[in-house]
Amino acid sequence: MVAYLNMFPILLSIGKISIFSFGIFLSLSFLLGIFLVWRLSRAWELDEEKVLDLTLLSLLGGLVVSRIYFAVEHLQFFLEHHLAILAINKYPGFSFWGGVFGGILTLFLLVGRKKDNFLQALDIASVGVTGGLILANFGCFLGGCNIGITSNLFFAVNMMGVLGKRFPVQTLEALLLILAINKIWSMATHFHQRGKIFSVSLIYIAAIKLLMEPLKQNHDEGVLFSVLLLILGAYTFYKVTKRKLLLDLKEAVLFLYKLPTDSKTRNYTLDRLKKYWYNRRVVISWNLRNFKKILRRFNVRLSYKNNKQY
Secondary structure (H helix, E strand, C coil): CHHHCCCCEEECCCCEEEEEHHHHHHHHHHHHHHHHHHHHHHHHHCHHHHHHHHHHHHHHHHHHHHHHHHHHHHHHHHHCCCCCCCCCCCCCCCCHHHHHHHHHHHHHHHHHCHHHHHHHHHHHHHHHHHHHHHHHHHHHHHHHHCCCCCCCCCCEEEEECCEEEEEHHHHHHHHHHHHHHHHHHHHHHCCCCCCHHHHHHHHHHHHHHHHHHHHHHHCCCHHHHHHHHHHHHHHHHHHHHCHHHHHHHHHHHHHHHCCCCCHHHHHHHHHHHHHHHHHHHHHHHHHHHHHHHHHHHCCCCCCCCCCCCC
């Protein structure tokens, strides 16, 4: 059953019109990104209308550059199929890196050269982009883009247009991004220096991309751009937070040295992990409770408890 979960490049057809899964999830990813940007702009008490205008224009700029970059990468195919670059649903494919740099460039042109405004805009945009990437990856999984390497694992899947079962790298990347957005959102809703959210988002995205790169069939320039993105994120982070990289590296090395030998360090680390796990459990519990409240509003009852077996 698992091997065929990805076999839905076309969700449904209405007459001669086909609704492609990649197009649907790409649209949903935009909506999710815009929703996160809107919620964050309200939390920061910003002009929501201006923020949404900037978001839509930046998304459009990033999307155009992303598609053009993808077409250049697959120039031979698009030269043979002249209108394929416009048929996004039928011929899915975007360059993540083209989208990132295109979006940043568009935002810079719109916001202007004032440093603080630009950094704040990047903070908000990075939250929307990270959230949107989650659904975009699920769309890639269903649509058959960013295909993984061949695999014999039990959860490997058949992908459209290629032979052999493939590692579902798109789904794994989406799950890692869910963990990333959870951490980023928590930071964004608390006090921080302008530019910090943007830098942390770049670091998380670049690290995830680097981890996933060996599991993808086509590598191209992914590793190079991931490293560049990681360097840019780290540079921005230490620039805006005024922290010292060498001091952090020294403390990290000292901590790793003490961990197996010093009982106080071990106990302190275990205590921190226990507190973190407790906080995670509380958050999950509250989310489940809120989810049940929403279900009750729609007269949905979870009846798995006290079910009698006959």
